[in-house]
Amino acid sequence: MTTTIIGYPHIGRHLELKSAVEAYHKQTISASELNRVAAQTRQQSWQTQAQAGIDWLPVNDFSYEDQLLDTAVLFNVIPQRFRQLHFSPLDTYFAMACGTQANTTFLSPLKMATWFNTHYGYFIPELEDPTTIQLVGTKPFDEFKEAQQLGYHARPTIIGPYTLLKLSRITSTKKITDYVNRLVTAYAQLFDRFDQLNADWLQLDEPALVLAPTKADLELFNQIYTTLLPQKGRLKILLQTAYGDVREAYSQLTQLNFDGLGLDFIDGQQTEACIQDKGFPDNKVLFAGIINGRNVWRTNYQTSLDLLHRLPVKHVVLSTSCSLLHLPISLANEPALPKTVRPYLAFAEEKLTDLVAINNLLAGRNPEFLTANQRLFNHSRGAENVQVTTRLHALTKVDYHRRPERKKRQRRQQQAIPLPVLPMTTIGSFPQTAADKQRVTAFKQGQLTKAQFQNATHKRLQECLTEQTKLGLDVLVTGEYSRDDMISYFDHQLSGFLFTKHAWIQTFGTYCAQPPIIWGDIAWTHPITVTETVAAQRLTTRPVKGVLTGPLTLVNWAYPREDVSLRISATQIALALQDEAHALEEHNIHIIQFDEPAFRSHLPLRQSDWYTNYFNWAIAVIRLVASHLQPTTRFHIHMCYQQYTDILDVLDQLDADALSLSATDPALLDALHNAHFATPVGLGMFDTAQFKVPTKAVMVAKLQAAIAQLGPTRIWVNPDCGLKLLDEPGALTGLARMVQATKQVRNTI
Ligand code: MET
Numbered sequence: 082m083t084t085t086i087i088g089y090p091h092i093g094r095h096l097e098l099k100s101a102v103e104a105y106h107k108q109t110i111s112a113s114e115l116n117r118v119a120a121q122t123r124q125q126s127w128q129t130q131a132q133a134g135i136d137w138l139p140v141n142d143f144s145y146e147d148q149l150l151d152t153a154v155l156f157n158v159i160p161q162r163f164r165q166l167h168f169s170p171l172d173t174y175f176a177m178a179c180g181t182q183a184n185t186t187f188l189s190p191l192k193m194a195t196w197f198n199t200h201y202g203y204f205i206p207e208l209e210d211p212t213t214i215q216l217v218g219t220k221p222f223d224e225f226k227e228a229q230q231l232g233y234h235a236r237p238t239i240i241g242p243y244t245l246l247k248l249s250r251i252t253s254t255k256k257i258t259d260y261v262n263r264l265v266t267a268y269a270q271l272f273d274r275f276d277q278l279n280a281d282w283l284q285l286d287e288p289a290l291v292l293a294p295t296k297a298d299l300e301l302f303n304q305i306y307t308t309l310l311p312q313k314g315r316l317k318i319l320l321q322t323a324y325g326d327v328r329e330a331y332s333q334l335t336q337l338n339f340d341g342l343g344l345d346f347i348d349g350q351q352t353e354a355c356i357q358d359k360g361f362p363d364n365k366v367l368f369a370g371i372i373n374g375r376n377v378w379r380t381n382y383q384t385s386l387d388l389l390h391r392l393p394v395k396h397v398v399l400s401t402s403c404s405l406l407h408l409p410i411s412l413a414n415e416p417a418l419p420k421t422v423r424p425y426l427a428f429a430e431e432k433l434t435d436l437v438a439i440n441n442l443l444a445g446r447n448p449e450f451l452t453a454n455q456r457l458f459n460h461s462r463g464a465e466n467v468q469v470t471t472r473l474h475a476l477t478k479v480d481y482h483r484r485p486e487r488k489k490r491q492r493r494q495q496q497a498i499p500l501p502v503l504p505m506t507t508i509g510s511f512p513q514t515a516a517d518k519q520r521v522t523a524f525k526q527g528q529l530t531k532a533q534f535q536n537a538t539h540k541r542l543q544e545c546l547t548e549q550t551k552l553g554l555d556v557l558v559t560g561e562y563s564r565d566d567m568i569s570y571f572d573h574q575l576s577g578f579l580f581t582k583h584a585w586i587q588t589f590g591t592y593c594a595q596p597p598i599i600w601g602d603i604a605w606t607h608p609i610t611v612t613e614t615v616a617a618q619r620l621t622t623r624p625v626k627g628v629l630t631g632p633l634t635l636v637n638w639a640y641p642r643e644d645v646s647l648r649i650s651a652t653q654i655a656l657a658l659q660d661e662a663h664a665l666e667e668h669n670i671h672i673i674q675f676d677e678p679a680f681r682s683h684l685p686l687r688q689s690d691w692y693t694n695y696f697n698w699a700i701a702v703i704r705l706v707a708s709h710l711q712p713t714t715r716f717h718i719h720m721c722y723q724q725y726t727d728i729l730d731v732l733d734q735l736d737a738d739a740l741s742l743s744a745t746d747p748a749l750l751d752a753l754h755n756a757h758f759a760t761p762v763g764l765g766m767f768d769t770a771q772f773k774v775p776t777k778a779v780m781v782a783k784l785q786a787a788i789a790q791l792g793p794t795r796i797w798v799n800p801d802c803g804l805k806l807l808d809e810p811g812a813l814t815g816l817a818r819m820v821q822a823t824k825q826v827r828n829t830i
Pocket residue numbers: 508509510561567628676678719721802803804805
């Protein structure tokens with residue numbers, strides 16, 4: 082059988098591409114030098130794939146910033162404000178991704194959104210009134226020629242017209258269907274060019290098909306492809322999907338004149354069922370996505386072989402479930418990972434060997450590979466923690482129901498720690514100076530002892546407490562000066578996580594991150610935030626709030642285990658955080674906040690699966706952290722940068738004593754009112770990602786609007802998120818105005 086992949090990471094084994102792009106932005110290298118590095122990373126990727134034994138290589142999966150942006154630019158989907166810069170094509174492209182200084186003002190980049198249910202962010206193309214869709218670039222052709230010249234069997238890939246349209250934002254008066262004709266013409270030209278270049282196949286990525294297309298969506302898809310496919314000439318077209326199954330579109334896909342269909346057997350829960358129930362046409366090739374392209378574990382060869390044997394399909398090409406973009410490049414970059422761990426892991430490069438191994442096994446070659454692989458799955462990895470699993474099994478209903486009910490405990494909370502109406506607080510972090518950041522790095526790298534670090538951090542904590550008292554806030558925080566980031570700070574102190582040193586993945590543009598790997602059962606081993614929170618409490622008579630990162634955010638931001646469900650790992654983390662919360666309580670901290678900025682990031686792509694596949698357990702996990710808190714302890718949740726109005730019922734079920742949300746717009750207030758939302762809400766009085774602080778009058782108006790909808794007794798006052806990204810004067814101005822506005826409104830109640 083033939084082996085191929087959907088796409089490969091091109092950021093460079095040692096982030097060469099990222100460094101080159103940054104150097105180009107700093108003007109320390111030229112455009113041609115940048116191009117040279119880009120060509121080198123492409124060639125390195127192809128060489129790796131070919132050496133691993135992959136038969137057929139994708140090209141044009143390379144991108145400086147993002148493939149959807151590349152596709153938009155190729156078809157001239159460039160907003161006027163960027164055209165008017167009159168930059169070179171390359172600089173216009175970078176301006177769209179990074180923003181640019183235009184005369185005296187900064188022109189912001191295109192807005193971003195989450196790429197399906199991954200941690201990758203894409204730039205949202207904008208279709209304006211004056212946009213004239215046409216083929217204007219040569220990138221895919223140039224890269225195809227490059228690969229051809231090197232003698233590779235290459236398959237050009239590009240995002241398809243349906244996904245391009247569905248993921249774009251239409252800012253004009255036109256309808257989505259008004260763009261179809263020109264788009265089809267432009268793609269037909271692309272077909273033509275590839276035909277002239279002697280490409281045999283073209284891969285059109287249409288992952289938007291997994292987003293539960295409606296009838297109108299399917300009609301749009303049909304309209305596009307019934308006009309486009311007759312123009313393919315000799316070229317064969319692979320319709321590639323990823324990140325889920327295409328249950329709504331499956332029949333249509335089998336009927337249209339595609340030559341190949343790429344389907345995801347990993348995240349596509351119903352992919353196999355579609356094929357078994359409806360059949361797969363003999364005149365098409367199935368590109369079977371059997372290798373998980375987005376998680377870091379070795380493939381279970383036997384499972385893959387069983388699946389392949391079950392499939393009633395004549396022509397199969399072995400492939401990945403999605404592009405390998407979501408994986409670090411190679412385990413070879415991680416020499417420090419223990420020997421006991423390495424055989425279980427597979428980054429992009431190791432996924433290639435899995436693919437080739439499965440192909441060899443299918444052909445009856447190298448049976449010893451199967452034996453070795455089975456050993457990985459048939460024996461314990463030694464990642465179990467019996468105490469944790471016993472505790473998990475012992476959980477019963479009472480562990481998910483906090484007593485007494487909210488109304489009663491709120492009375493007791495108010496008696497224990499009385500707070501004024503419209504209590505004012507912050508979300509946790511305060512602005513960090515360069516010295517603050519350096520201190521954390523120095524400590525992490527071992528250049529500071531724990532005592533040195535704690536002493537220096539304590540000074541900052543004292544200053545921060547003084548500042549908060551001066552401002553007149555009601556509930557104070559530590560300022561989070563000891564945290565590098567809210568996720569790794571906790572992961573590193575819980576047992577069960579595995580960390581890498583160089584295993585970078587692209588999160589958006591050339592920004593990279595290193596998600597931890599959930600290796601085993603997760604447990605709390607020692608207090609994490611207690612010393613610092615208690616130190617803060619000693620400095621003030623006002624209550625100090627303990628701030629912890631929530632279980633869903635911790636589990637959602639890591640590479641999950643495949644031997645147990647996400648629900649189990651999340652429950653384990655919740656139990657660990659429950660221990661931390663109890664430790665805080667024992668030290669007289671009676672307001673505890675859990676941050677859940679990634680609450681929605683594992684939400685299934687189909688709304689019909691939201692409860693069954695996620696909320697049913699996600700709600701329980703959050704309730705678990707608080708179920709055994711004393712009634713007098715206030716349990717807060719903070720969420721930010723997400724949509725709330727479509728999940729208000731879920732948010733109310735979390736049974737928090739207060740929930741701070743980053744939005745305060747009239748639509749949200751209306752929705753809260755209409756839903757009879759019962760949880761007290763914290764309102765974001767100013768946007769912590771913006772440099773501009775609203776005036777006191779604006780904040781007063783916001784508060785009044787909120788009181789009109791929710792009444793005065795269920796509102797907390799706070800910024801919309803942590804203050805970490807703001808500069809100190811900006812943050813202090815914002816807080817001072819917030820306090821003044823609140824005091825003014827309090828007088829009118
Ligand atoms: C992205 S949510 C951030 C919450 C965190 N406690 C902070 O204040 O920075």
